[in-house]
Amino acid sequence: xxxxxxxxxxxAVLVIAADQAxxxxxxxxxxxxxxxxxxxxxxxxLTMVWNSGVSFGFLRAEHDLARWLLSAFxxxxxxxxxxxxxxxxxxxxxxSVGLVIGGALGNxxxxxxxxxxxxxxxxxxxxxxxxxxxxxxxISIGIVLLLLDMLIQDNRERGAKAAGDAA
Numbered sequence: 001x002x003x004x005x006x007x008x009x010x011x012a013v014l015v016i017a018a019d020q021a022x023x024x025x026x027x028x029x030x031x032x033x034x035x036x037x038x039x040x041x042x043x044x045x046l047t048m049v050w051n052s053g054v055s056f057g058f059l060r061a062e063h064d065l066a067r068w069l070l071s072a073f074x075x076x077x078x079x080x081x082x083x084x085x086x087x088x089x090x091x092x093x094x095x096s097v098g099l100v101i102g103g104a105l106g107n108x109x110x111x112x113x114x115x116x117x118x119x120x121x122x123x124x125x126x127x128x129x130x131x132x133x134x135x136x137x138x139i140s141i142g143i144v145l146l147l148l149d150m151l152i153q154d155n156r157e158r159g160a161k162a163a164g165d166a167a
Contacts, residue, residue, distance in 0.1 A: 001086045001087075002089060005087060005094065007088075008088055009082070009098065011098030012101040015098070015099060015101075015102025015135065016106045016135075018134055019102070019106035019135040026046065027118060032047075035048070043123050044122070045122040046120050046121070048119075049131040050116040050118065050119070051116055051131075053070075067111055075105075081104075090153065092149040093146070095145060096143070096149055099138040100146070102135070103137070103138035104135070107133075107136070107139075119131040119133045121133060
């Protein structure tokens with residue numbers, strides 16, 4: 001495994017730890033399920049939502065079989081990403097995949113342990129309709145960074161090809 005592959009796995013572990021720590025505080029420290037919603041400041045509120053679907057509540061999965069299938073699928077994807085990132089040679093790629101792996105596994109832990117994913121970050125006053133969590137944020141940021149890495153890599157390859165054609 002490359003140094004960047006190890007970095008990706010460290011990032012994944014840090015995301016899982018942060019996600020689970022914040023969720024523990026939300027559920028057991030703040031006891032948000034009892035409060036339902038708590039304004040924080042400005043457009044930010046903490047609102048308890050139990051998400052049985054995929055990220056941001058897409059594809060709701062109310063049946064227990066769907067919960068386990070979603071969990072298995074997420075673990076499979078995370079495993080494939082671990083295999084992919086093991087040979088990482090670009091820092092942005094390693095960081096982005098580490099974020100996605102950590103986010104996916106953070107939500108799997110909830111799905112297995114709690115039966116659904118604990119979502120609580122509510123910025124609906126900014127016209128963002130979904131309530132989300134740290135893991136969802138890591139996945140979203142990771143995907144954006146992965147797309148950026150692909151664009152950068154594509155531009156590098158085009159530049160190298162153009163330089164080779166000119167020679």
